[in-house]
Amino acid sequence: MYQIYFLSIVINLIVGIVLARDILMEKFPAFGKLLDDIGEADIFRLAGGIAAAVVGLLKLLAVSPGETLIIGDLFPALAGIAAGKTLLSEYFRKKKVTLPAWAARGADFLIASRRIWGLTAIAAAVLHFFFNQVVIL
Numbered sequence: 001m002y003q004i005y006f007l008s009i010v011i012n013l014i015v016g017i018v019l020a021r022d023i024l025m026e027k028f029p030a031f032g033k034l035l036d037d038i039g040e041a042d043i044f045r046l047a048g049g050i051a052a053a054v055v056g057l058l059k060l061l062a063v064s065p066g067e068t069l070i071i072g073d074l075f076p077a078l079a080g081i082a083a084g085k086t087l088l089s090e091y092f093r094k095k096k097v098t099l100p101a102w103a104a105r106g107a108d109f110l111i112a113s114r115r116i117w118g119l120t121a122i123a124a125a126v127l128h129f130f131f132n133q134v135v136i137l
Helices: 002-019 021-027 029-040 042-061 070-094 101-112 114-130
Strands: none
Touching: 002 021, 002 042, 002 070, 002 114, 021 029, 021 114, 042 070, 070 101, 070 114, 101 114
């Protein structure tokens, strides 16, 4: 399904940029204001997190013709799910939602490594765009 392929690339790229905005603002200061405005919006954390997680789950289920398992499906799907859960964790932390102990530990881990998940989502989007039909054994 090409719709899921397109959504996977776009959402992973956008969510990755938001999660890694600290690193990107250091490297590209001209985009600082734009990245700052997008990344601080609570509605974006909620909507972006839900969208990334849902598209990641759909990417696990829907296979486009000619795609392989690693770069074509698994890597972008897992990167989208992790990035989406990170944004949702940040949203719920900011809203002071009480989580069970196991979920709080997971949320703390995701939030602490948000830059890594952001860069992973960006890499997944770029690799998925250019190498969606590469066979990796």
